[in-house]
Amino acid sequence: MERDLSLNLHVLTARLDRAADRLLRAERDVSYSRFLALTLVGELGATTQRVLADYLGVTEPSVSRMTGVLAADGLLDVRPDPGGGNRRQLSLTDEGKQLVASVRQDFEDRLAALVAASGVPYAEYAEYTARLLETFDRMEREAGR
Amino acid sequence: MERDLSLNLHVLTARLDRAADRLLRAERDVSYSRFLALTLVGELGATTQRVLADYLGVTEPSVSRMTGVLAADGLLDVRPDPGGGNRRQLSLTDEGKQLVASVRQDFEDRLAALVAASGVPYAEYAEYTARLLETFDRMEREAGR
DNA sequence: TTTGCTAACTTAGCAAGCTAAGTTAGCGGG
């Protein structure tokens, strides 16, 4: 039986993630997960843990533990939200900003190189993926997730 | 800044995997990872742990632990390889076969429904993903992974 | 027969995902 889309998507992304993880650990001593979290805070404006969890597609306990580690490592600044409530304001430290800035484009370039080497049109695949995520997100919200 | 392909691919696949995991745990008391392993043994012919690790895109220790659990749960049969060497012959038990058979098509159907609802052409996206995985696999082998 | 090597597999310990259960901060109504 031929490998289908769900299996291929899983394996491709898992391997890309692990390759990114290995590279980041070797060059910057930070995991890919943590790097993603920093990226979302610094460049996509995730300013509370709840929003960060939503953007990352993980649960709040996962983000809770990660923000603790990132703050301890000096990459993230966590303080009580001036808007009140039991929420925390997240922002990158200078070290965190420098890490994200130096790695970000490199990663997208590598993926773009892979896509080019495959003969797959980058813009088309990126659009399809964004649409799939958008639709999946809507479907889960409608299902009362 | 707009979310790019690497982030979207990661989040989409992570969320699809977790949705699949939740469904399988609720309906069959088995995780998505274990289901994938069983699928690869039963339907794509991964008959040793080394091959299974390669198909799953994980390391041998991960598969080692998983096959132990699957055998203990009565879903997988593990025995010394008649061809000799320190290798093990994997095959599904009747219970394992029944699980894979009952779930397999359902999952692909759900993904196909998502793809259809997004207006993304399934065959095209599946082909692109297969090509990306194939190229990535070749690049990693050439890099001496 | 013994030794060295390779391939396949195992185990320990850590990281990061989850669920379950709990805590904290604020708000609104009585």
Add this chain to the structure above:
DNA sequence: CCCGCTAACTTAGCTTGCTAAGTTAGCAAA
């Protein structure tokens, strides 16, 4: 002012990924 509720967050324990280090089985050469 107090109480109940909600939202945001935290912590414990488990699963599954990893790396590092070790063991096992077989093969080939001496």
